Amino acid sequence: MNPREIAMSVFKMSLLAASIALAACAQPGLATAAAPSVPAATAKAKPTLTIKILALNDLHGALESPGTFTNAGTAAVPAGGVDYVAGYIAAARVANPNTVVVSAGDLIGASPLISALFHDEPTIETMNRAGLDFNAVGNHEFDEGKDELLRMQKGGCHPTDTANTCKGASVGTPVPFEGAKFKFLAANVVKKKNGETLFPPYGTRTFDIEGKKIKVAFIGMTLKDTPQIVSPSGIKDLVFTDEATAVNNLVPVLKAAGVEAIVVLIHQGGAQTGTTPVDINACVGNLDGSPIKTIVSQLDDAVDLVISGHTHAAYNCQLPLASGRNIPVTSANTQGRVLTDIDLTLQRGNRDVVAVTAKNVVVDRSNVAITPDAQIAGIVAGYKTLVAPVANQVIGRIAADVPNTKDAACNMPAGDLIADSQLAATVQAGGAQLALMNPGGVRSPGFIYAGSPIGEGDGNVTYSESFTVQPFGNSLVTLTLSNQQLHDTLEQQFPNCFGQVTFSKVLLPSNGVHYEWDNAQACGAKVRNLTITTSAGSETVVDVSGTVLNPGKTWRVTVNNFLADGGDGFSVLKGGTNRVGGGQDIDALTAYLAGTQAPNPPYDPAAANLGKPRIVRVDAGTVCP
Numbered sequence: 001m002n003p004r005e006i007a008m009s010v011f012k013m014s015l016l017a018a019s020i021a022l023a024a025c026a027q028p029g030l031a032t033a034a035a036p037s038v039p040a041a042t043a044k045a046k047p048t049l050t051i052k053i054l055a056l057n058d059l060h061g062a063l064e065s066p067g068t069f070t071n072a073g074t075a076a077v078p079a080g081g082v083d084y085v086a087g088y089i090a091a092a093r094v095a096n097p098n099t100v101v102v103s104a105g106d107l108i109g110a111s112p113l114i115s116a117l118f119h120d121e122p123t124i125e126t127m128n129r130a131g132l133d134f135n136a137v138g139n140h141e142f143d144e145g146k147d148e149l150l151r152m153q154k155g156g157c158h159p160t161d162t163a164n165t166c167k168g169a170s171v172g173t174p175v176p177f178e179g180a181k182f183k184f185l186a187a188n189v190v191k192k193k194n195g196e197t198l199f200p201p202y203g204t205r206t207f208d209i210e211g212k213k214i215k216v217a218f219i220g221m222t223l224k225d226t227p228q229i230v231s232p233s234g235i236k237d238l239v240f241t242d243e244a245t246a247v248n249n250l251v252p253v254l255k256a257a258g259v260e261a262i263v264v265l266i267h268q269g270g271a272q273t274g275t276t277p278v279d280i281n282a283c284v285g286n287l288d289g290s291p292i293k294t295i296v297s298q299l300d301d302a303v304d305l306v307i308s309g310h311t312h313a314a315y316n317c318q319l320p321l322a323s324g325r326n327i328p329v330t331s332a333n334t335q336g337r338v339l340t341d342i343d344l345t346l347q348r349g350n351r352d353v354v355a356v357t358a359k360n361v362v363v364d365r366s367n368v369a370i371t372p373d374a375q376i377a378g379i380v381a382g383y384k385t386l387v388a389p390v391a392n393q394v395i396g397r398i399a400a401d402v403p404n405t406k407d408a409a410c411n412m413p414a415g416d417l418i419a420d421s422q423l424a425a426t427v428q429a430g431g432a433q434l435a436l437m438n439p440g441g442v443r444s445p446g447f448i449y450a451g452s453p454i455g456e457g458d459g460n461v462t463y464s465e466s467f468t469v470q471p472f473g474n475s476l477v478t479l480t481l482s483n484q485q486l487h488d489t490l491e492q493q494f495p496n497c498f499g500q501v502t503f504s505k506v507l508l509p510s511n512g513v514h515y516e517w518d519n520a521q522a523c524g525a526k527v528r529n530l531t532i533t534t535s536a537g538s539e540t541v542v543d544v545s546g547t548v549l550n551p552g553k554t555w556r557v558t559v560n561n562f563l564a565d566g567g568d569g570f571s572v573l574k575g576g577t578n579r580v581g582g583g584q585d586i587d588a589l590t591a592y593l594a595g596t597q598a599p600n601p602p603y604d605p606a607a608a609n610l611g612k613p614r615i616v617r618v619d620a621g622t623v624c625p
Contacts, residue, residue: 046349049209051216052096053263053342054089055332057104057309060140061111061123062335063380069337069362072279078365080336082123083380085363086130086373088339093131100205101131104309104331105138105222105267108152110443113467114380114387118164119144122383124152124180125173126376132182134203136220137189138267138309143472145234146198153199155179171382172375185220185265188246192237201250204259209348216261216346217254219247223268223291223310228501229440231474232565243268244298251300260352261344262303268292269311269331280314280338280360287317287329296329298322304353305344306330314338314360328358338362391464392454396593397602398461403446404469406439406506409517409617410624413605414446414469415439415508416614421592422476422585423510426558430478430580433534435510435558436489438568441585442508443469459602466589474560474585479576483541484551489572490515490527494625497523500569504625507570510558511611515542520619528618533611560585 062080069079093099107127108120115122141149151158157176158165168175187201202219224240247264254262270290272278287293292308299306301323312334318326332338338360345355364370404414419437426432446469451457481489492500493507509515515530530542532555542548559573561581566574582588596603606612 046347047210048345048347048354049098049207049214050096050343050345051207052092052099053305053307053340053344054092054099054101055104055265055307055330055340055342056085056336056338057267057307057332058106058138058312058334059103059108059123059127059336060106060334061108061115061120063112063114063122063126063383065365066335066337069333070277071362072277072282077362079338079363081363081365081372081380082126082130082336083372083374083377084365084370085336085339086126086376087370088361088363089131090373091370092341098207100216100218101133102218102263102265102307103127103132103135104265104307105136106140106309107132107135107138109138109140109143110471112471113391113464114383116467116471116473117387117390118167118383119148119158119161120152121165121167121177122171122379125168125171125178126379128178128181129376129379130373133205134183134185134218134220134265135180136265136267137184137186137199137222139222139226139229141184141222142226142230142235145231146238148234149184150198151179153180153184167383167386170386171379173379185218186222187219187250188221188224188241188243189226190239190241192239198238201246202254207346209346212348214261214346214348214351215257215259216263216344217259218263218265219250220265221246221267223266225501228569229567231562231567243295247303248298248300251302255302258351260302260350261346263344264299264303264306266292266295266306266308267310268295269308269313270315271311271313272315278314280333280362281316283315283317287315287319292329293319296321296327301325303327305342305356305358307340307342316340316358316360328356330358330360332360336363387464391462391467392456393463394456394460395463395466395590396461396596397459397598398447398449398596399459399602399604400606401446401449402603402605403448404442404444405446406624407613408622408624409613409615410439410504410506411613411615412439412442412508415442416511416610416612417447417592417603417605418442418470418585418589419508419510420610421589422558422560424592425588426476426478426580426582429582430476430558431556432478432558433556434513434532436563437508438560438563438570439505439508440568441470441472441474441560441562443471461593463590466593467586470586470589472560472562472585474562476558476582476585476588477561477564478556478558478580478582479564479573480554480578481557481573481576482551483553483555484548485572485575486555486557487527487530487542487548489570490517490530491524492570492572493517494519494523494526497526499571505568505570506615506624509614511609511614514611514614514616516616516618518618519621519625521546529616558582
């Protein structure tokens with residue numbers, strides 16, 4: 001037994017002894033020696049109350065069902081959609097009125113066009129009506145910067161895009177935009193100027209057990225590496241502190257307020273190992289090596305439950321705290337396909353959690369026991385009508401799927417297409433000779449050949465589909481890099497190399513760029529045989545031995561503003577000079593795909609003139625890291 005369990009055992013034994021003694025005193029003529037004969041079962045059981053917690057993570061503004069979902073050993077079912085998420089929440093509240101609904105971050109950001117075009121106001125409005133209570137801010141909540149995130153909480157119309165904000169009159173919601181009725185939480189996001197948290201560090205819910213008020217605290221946090229993966233300009237006056245430290249510092253504060261039941265909502269996670277699809281209620285691999293396991297292992301023993309996110313994975317684990325005591329650690333996939341259904345039992349006597357059970361449940365749209373929320377469905381339908389003229393426009397054609405999946409060398413067909421579009425958009429305006437695209441900016445599933453339900457037909461690409469693949473609204477920046485800087489940028493693709501602190505982020509190059517990498521080599525020597533081909537000819541930048549040739553030679557390179565500002569840990573790019581701003585990335589993609597309309601041939605990802613593969617891996621690795 002750990003120290004906390006021993007203390008609890010001693011406490012329970014003392015209460016039992018006291019109750020026996022009181023029973024003896026209450027019965028005249030009963031000898032004290034007879035007290036041990038009183039059966040232990042006659043001691044009054046301590047009252048308890050089981051509350052329900054429903055959790056989701058990484059919704060990413062998925063108002064509509066993103067498609068089917070398959071859990072291991074089961075058939076695929078239509079899943080997700082905020083109307084059905086709300087239906088599951090309503091059913092849980094009918095069964096147990098003591099229900100709390102929480103999100104572990106990325107509720108908004110990287111959203112489909114139906115939400116993103118309207119600056120994610122539709123997601124906030126529908127989740128208000130679904131009954132969300134708390135959202136721990138994730139990294140994508142900061143996609144449009146701190147001030148826009150504050151507007152999401154407080155309400156009001158967008159300050160500049162007046163055409164795509166405050167559409168309540170058309171969809172049946174208040175005007176101006178109402179803001180979130182649930183609370184954003186951010187215990188480890190503080191303002192540089194005064195050290196105060198941007199949002200409350202925690203929220204509480206109070207429950208009654210036979211007249212005694214019991215509080216449950218929900219601590220919310222985002223990952224401390226957020227500055228590495230969002231545009232730095234939007235968060236320049238914020239500091240993201242260590243997650244475990246932030247929680248542990250709050251424990252004495254909460255205990256002083258009489259709170260013993262503590263739930264952590266954190267936008268950081270891990271993933272199961274093994275084949276896909278995995279069992280959403282398993283914990284294969286025990287999340288070994290994951291950030292969330294490391295964080296949990298540092299948490300105070302007062303923590304009772306951790307609800308996580310960020311990795312878009314589903315798992316249901318028992319992981320050890322710093323004390324060695326195991327607690328549930330859960331995650332619920334992404335885009336509203338899965339909810340985590342948690343029963344948390346509170347005890348009246350010590351106000352603490354005495355039992356936790358958790359189960360991940362698919363949000364199955366074919367479940368006849370669930371009634372979708374009609375009001376929310378109506379709001380979604382209203383926004384779908386507003387966005388349809390833009391969303392359903394066919395902007396190009398493809399000859400086959402162009403997915404965002406990666407091979408062992410980290411080539412990605414959808415990323416190649418986007419890099420080529422960015423180069424094409426900036427050759428004249430910025431003098432670009434090559435382009436680099438970050439893989440995290442290319443979202444699932446890529447460009448799919450099969451037609452969608454709107455009926456655009458096989459091979460046709462709509463604006464909505466393109467926006468889903470590239471939803472961030474970044475602008476293009478063309479800058480000058482030397483051979484040495486270009487080499488160093490590619491070396492920063494790998495963790496712990498040249499100051500890189502995040503996991504591997506292999507950039508997708510435009511046509512004409514070819515290189516090899518060897519993960520078995522030391523930092524600074526991983527990139528080999530880097531050549532760049534332009535209309536002027538082909539030039540070797542890094543030779544077969546990893547030596548940079550002509551280090552001062554310069555190139556005009558296009559990246560998005562996220563990368564140009566050092567996003568994803570690419571700090572070398574911040575040193576690029578002679579910057580020229582370009583248009584938005586989605587506009588570059590739209591213009592490029594326009595060239596695939598008839599009578600021109602459709603875009604073929606296997607075409608020989610695209611110069612693939614652009615990246616070659618020479619070590620024995622078989623999976624893109």
